[in-house]
Amino acid sequence: MNIFQKYSAILLLSMNLSVGVVAAECDKTNLAVQVLGSGGPIADDERASSGYLIWHNNKSIALVDMGGGVFQRFGEAQGKIEDLELIGITHFHTDHVADLPALLKSGFFINRKDSLLISGPAGGSRFPGLIEFMDALFNPKSGAFRYLSGYLSGKGGLFKTELLEVDNKSEQPTSVLKEDGLKVSSVGVNHWAIPTVGYLVEINGKKIAFSGDQNGDNPAFLKLIQGADILFMAHAVPEKADRVAGRLHASPSVIGKLANEAKVKRLVLSHFMKRSLDTLDENIKIIEKNYSGIIELAEDLECFNLN
Ligand SMILES: [Zn+2]
Structure with missing residues (x-):
């Protein structure tokens, strides 16, 4: 039995269908999180x-x-x-935001009239904040996609x-969205010098947490996601990561x-890279030494149902 068969509850995986094309049964009518991308920045x-x-209720309400x-x-x-009621961006590394303008352009053809809320971190070090990032894309005079300045x-x-910047340096979470039983909060996480935020989505009495990329040492994030029903966590490095990777990403331990410590009920590992996949079995054993809840592995298009 391989590692994915052992840890993923998805029957399709046990049939050896290739990674990236499986679509699990998705409970879209109630509440589910569908993984659209489970990889990292390398196209391998x-x-x-x-x-x-x-x-939720058969609608794709939020993208992270x-x-x-x-x-x-x-x-x-x-x-x-x-x-969509929200697109929440965790940070401005390409593997977290590169397809945003393409998706917005796609919206032209369905004639959406309502404004769309987008949240993301404020700027810092060599990185723009959300407003500067969007300006670089869509400024009517200087934007790369100035022909789409109408966004x-x-x-x-x-x-x-509608652009909402989250102060990633604040210990207090930012309220991103609160309406119709949907509440989204965001707080900074430590991804070395890259301004980055994590998210907590509360809906239908469930708490859904997204780590963004982080080294795992921000107590404000730990506090925000206490008791979450599910945490989608980037697993980009093995236990013995090099110094730079270790500053950017959380090790399995x-x-x-x-x-x-967050007492999350389910932990979904995602944002895989070759270096974390190569020793996945070993990495999961290390995680299991520290956490006794449910551990699952994300695949593209896989659904995690919450009812
Ligand atoms: Zn990153």
């Missing part, structure tokens, strides 16, 4: 980069991250731009985006401790 793993889609390949997976998942102004038949 048949996985899209980071992206997660939340389904839009890394390369997520544009295609969003279509494969049959997500609808007109149903900033709401003109030209394009829907307007740190992941296990974080999940344990």
